[in-house]
Amino acid sequence: MHPSHLIAALLKLLAASLLLISFAMLSRRRTQRLITLFAWQGAVLFMSTLLVAHSAGLRELYYSAALTLLLKVIALPWILHRLIHRLGAQWDSETLVNIPTTMLVGLGLVIFAFGLAQPISRMATTITRNTIGIALAVIFLAFLMMITRRKAVTQVIGFLAMENGLFFAATSATYGMPMVIELGIALDLLVGFFILGIFFFQIREQFDSLDLSNMEALKED
Amino acid sequence: MSLAGETSRYMVAFAKHDLSFLLMLICGWVILGIVGLVRPHRMGWIARILFPVGALIALGIAVLGAIALLSGHAPQIFLLPLGLPNLPFHARLDTLSGFFLLLLGMAGAGISTFAAGYFRSGEGTAPGLLCLQYHVFLASMALVILADDAYFFMVAWETMALSSYFLVTAQHRIPEIRRAGFLYLLMAHIGALCILLCFGVLQGGRWLFTFDAMRGASLTSFWASAAFLLALIGFGAKAGLVPLHVWLPEAHPAAPSPVSALMSGLMLKTAVYGMLRITFDLLHIRYWWWGVLVLGVGLFSALFGAIFAAVQTDMKRLLAYSSIENIGLIFTGIGLAILFEACHLPLFAALALAAALIHSLNHSLFKSLLFLATGSVLHATNQRSLGKLGGLIRRMPWVAALALIGTLAIAGLPPLNGFVSEWLLLQSFLFTPQIPHAFLNMLIPLGAAVLALTAALAAYVMVKFYGVIFLGQHREPSLVHAHDADWLERIGLAWLALGCVAIGVLPQLALRAAGAVTETLLGQAVNLTSPFWLIAPITSRQASYSGLILLAGIIGVVGITFVGVRILAHGRMRRTVPWDCGYPWQTSRMQDTAEGFGQPIRHIFDPFFDMERELPFPTDVAPHYRIHIEDRMWKTLYLPIARGVQRLADWIGLLQGGRLSTYLLYSFLTLIVLLGFVL
Amino acid sequence: MTALTMVRQFGEVLLAIAIAPLFSGWIAQCRAWLQSRAAPPLTQPYRMLRKLFQKDVALATNASALFRMTPYILFGTMVLAAAIIPSIATDLPFARVADAIALIGLFATARVFLSLAAMDIGTAFGSMGARRDMMIGFLAEPALLMVLFNAFLLSGSTALPNVVEASTAHPFLMDPSLLFAAVAFLMVLLAENARIPIDNPATHLELTMIHEAMALEYSARHLALVEWASDLKLFNYACIGFALFLPWGIATHGADGALALGLAVAVLLAKLTVAGAALALIESLSAKLRIFRAPEYLAMAFLLAVLGLLVHLLLGA
Secondary structure, X not given: OOHHHHHHHHHHHHHHHHHHHHHHHHHOOEHHHHHHHHHHHHHHHHHHHHHHHHHHOOHXXXXXXXXHHHHHHHHXXXXXXXXXXXXXXXXXXXXXXXXXXXXXXXXXXXXXXHHXXXXXXXXXXXXXXXXXHHHHHHHHHHHHHHHHEXXXXXXXXXXXXXXXXHHHHHHXXXXXXXXXXXXXXXXXXXXXXXXXXXXXXXXXXXXXXXXXXXXXXXXXX | OHHHHHHHHHHHHHHHOHHHHHHHHHHHHHHHHHHHHHOOOOXXXXXXXXXXXXXXXHHHHHHHHHHHHHHOXXXXXXXEEEEEOOEEEEEEEOHHHHHHHHHHHHHHHHHHHHHHHHOOOOOOOOHHHHHHHHHHHHHHHHHHHHXXXXXXXXXXXXXXXXXHHHHHHXXXXXXXHHHHHHHHHHHHHXXXXXXXXXXXXXXXXXXXXXXXXXXXXXXXXXXXXXXHHHHHHHHHHHHOOOOOOOOHHHHHHHOOXXXXXXXXXXXXXXXXXXXXXXXXXXXXXXXXXXXXXXXXXXHHHHHHHHHHHHOOOEHHHHHXXXXXXXXXXXXXXXXXXXXHHHOOOHHHHHHHHHHHHHHHHHHHHHHHHXXXXXXXXXXXXXXXXXXXXXXXXXXXXXXXHHHHHHHHHHOOOOOXXXXXXXXXXXXXXXXXXXXXXXXXHHHOHHHHHHHHHHHHHHHHHHHHHHHHHHOOOOOOHHHHHOOOOOHHHHHHHHHHHHHHXXXXXXXXXXXXXXXXXXXXXXXXXXXXXXXXXXXXXXXXXXXXXXXXXXXXXXXXXXXHHHHHHHHHOOXXXXXXXXXXXXXXXXOHHHOOOHHHHHHHHHHXXXXXXXXXXXXXXXXXXXXXXXXXXXXXXXXXXXXXXXXHHHHHHHHHHOOOOOOHHHHHHHHHHHHHHHXXXXX | OOHHHHHHHHHHHHHHHHHHHHHHHHHHHHHHHHOOOOOOOOOXXXXXHHHHHHOOEEEEOOOOHHHHHHHXXXXXXXXXXXXXXXXXXXXXXXXXHOOHHHHHHHHHHHHHHHHHHHHHOOOXXXXXXXXXXXXXXXXXXXXXXXXXXXXXXXXXXXXXXXXXHHHHHOOOOOOOHHHHHHHHHHHHHHHXXXXXXXXXXXXXXXXXXXXXXXXXXXXXXXHHHHXXXXXXXXXXHHHHHHHHHOOOOOEOOOOOOHHXXXXXXXXXXXXXXXXXXXXXXXXXXXXXXXXXXXXXHXXXXXXXXXXXXXXXXXXXX
């Protein structure tokens, strides 16, 4: 078999696992599990970036793969774990909509994402173009998770997963963004993350809980 | 060899006059009905003579239908010297009619035999009148299938609606039955109106209402689609497609059981026939979105029917909802066929259409069987509510055994017939990714998921149906006196059960019959070359199935196991009280009720139902539990329409002042306006 | 059809009947080890069967013929299912008679009969078990069908031997959709065989049991057949899993001489050993779900299988 076919097949497999992990995140209730899944998602992303870097022979992509490994597989999950331990929020996070319905909606989103991605992937010339739909679907699903969860921590995880999808879209469609942008995004992410972290503590001090439904009390009648 | 040649020559000679024989037989039914009127209260005469003769006529019609189907003749045409001057009735017999006549005759023979044992004199319509209505109903269904012009078709169609209306309201002293009958008549007429309009569109401006003229008419895509949609609404209302299904669960249970069987088993199929006739024969073109529409409606009806059947507590209502499910499956097949045909994949279209046709045939057999079985149960126990039955397998072994066959068949279990059509339908879903539309080829394979869910739910429903009625302990003490069905009823049931087994075991026969129809309608049939005991509709590599060998395998393995256990172990046995984890005070009230058995479905599919619940408190001394489930369609669709009509009627009602001079003024003004037009 | 083919066919079935209890015994042993208990010997299921066959049947007074027939039908359908699934060789004449859809039909037949039999005596637990099992079944069955649909689309055939041959022809082209299908299949396997997240095969706690509740009224040889049939069912499911996701080592058409068959048996045993240990591990790591959560779990399996189908269609292999 030709090596590029093998790489394409492997990439498809990785893309599918990315989607699978996204669905697993939608279906999990426990925050700890979500973080583990997030780390796994990062790991898959790392592998796919490495593969693309190898097949396209782009050195920058190796750097961004390393960045992914450091940031998304090691650093952020570790921080998140510590955070939820300190916040005491490692257990169940209530969902607003029941899980099978959420997954059904997710299924619809996947179809929509693929429909949306079709014209783009027809234009793209990379061997990974089929996976743009999956990247888009991962973004949508992360969004869906943010919508259907109640706790602040899960929202952050959803936010981070969304960024994973974006990153994957970038690598699969165009072999990655320019390095500057990528570094910028990584920095943004980190800053955003810290700000949100500070918010958690503020929210908890204010309401004695991380349940976001408390925020509804803030609106003026 | 020479014998076979001789036989086939006779068959050919005979087949030439098929249609006239058929019409004579149908006349025979009407005559039977009129003879019944001569002595309308002689039960023995009507039941023991007329109904069995009607069954024989049905058998004859089935045979003639089969000959028309398999002889491979060009369609036969016959002009009836009836009807209006210059508008004679045209009759035509082709393979499609042949198939549906076969269906009508096969199931009709069983039902009429059963009815011979079933009807007794009592409340409501006199037996003689019932006999007339019953046979006119049968005859009108056969004429619908044979009609070859819009005028004849509509006359037969309306006769069918009216005669069945009178049969539904046989026990017209009960208000609910009158209400059900009214609803049925209303929906039947809305449907008939749409069909009439559909014919109006189909004639395409030439004002010729024979089907032959319609075949030649070339419609623009707009008018073709309009005709198709009108046909879908019209026949959908008769078939009970969601959301036009509301009359079905009311009317079918209200009728006496043989009539329920006729309506569910046969009348719904005339709607399928009409749909096929118009879509594949009269219309010269088909668009892919028609297929998607029919497919969507069919799948939704199937799922809807199965879910609602699972929560019913009345055995006949349960079966009525199950009919909606099965009609949904049939229309799913039709939708797929339209879609494939429009996408120029005729072989797959033939497969999907064959699945729909065979499922129609199957449904006419097993649904009739089950409705008749509920009739026997009803006679034996006077109970329709599942909550008051139970344990009848010990009192009515014959009915229980035959109903078990129907139950397993309708649950889609191999090696019976329900499985065959579901298998074919699933096979045709496998080809949907080949549809050359970007979005469709992703979406439609998901229909297979809905289909699989529906099929599995049907098994759930049927376990509930059979388990609650026939198994367990008697829920009422009076059930001890239940008696088994009499011999005519048993023959009727056994005939239908035999049909279920035969098609299940030799599906190639049914596939040949359906193949002849698809050959006419689509110019293509699935692969029929495999031996008689095997079906391999596309290629034998793709898929093959043999009910016969599967049945032989099951019997063989079960037999060997039984003998082996007896030889290697022993056959010792003693009878004790049930164990039930050692709980000593068991009463029949501790079994699952019908409500209890439906609970998981209510829980899972909660959004489908409009539920009212009264739950007991833990502190209640006399706990009371009540649940009432309504169809959401009533509140969201029908009641608003009814209110709108009422408002319109009120508004028009203003014209009705009650004063004679005002009315005269209306007439006068109308006259003036009309004269003004003439000027 | 040669004599060798028939030998292969019957040999496979007999092997399935023979080693199915062994597989269950192996899982029980692994579970015991993982939970730091003294493990029962590997032959425990056989001893159990022998004991049961020797006992006298105690039949409820109101049991009908359906109740007495059911154990034989259960066993028969499971044996037939074993005849369709290519566990060691793909040249199975019986697989032409019944494809994978018919296989699901056979499983459904077994389930319907067992549920009906459970309702026959009319005890509280029996009908409760029947209801729960049918609930699990109606969700698990479509999920399984969707898993198989994936395989059908990949191989263009609904006959399992053809599926295996198609996938062994391209051993490195693991389709991504199979990933989803595999997860869904594992979930269905656990649910359908009354294993931990849904039911506990080792429990007799009245209110949580499902399979046990249905077999409650059976005794002696009837119970032995019911148990043997459920062992066979687990074995069959494992073999379906191997055929779909790990087809290596199955003797394909044309390359199924005695040596290849011997090898195939050895590979099958190795796979069963690993799979049994893995199942025991999964069961030990997870907690039993409340019965109300079971629909959610199965709906997830169903949706995952559907998603696999979707991924296959979308990525357009």
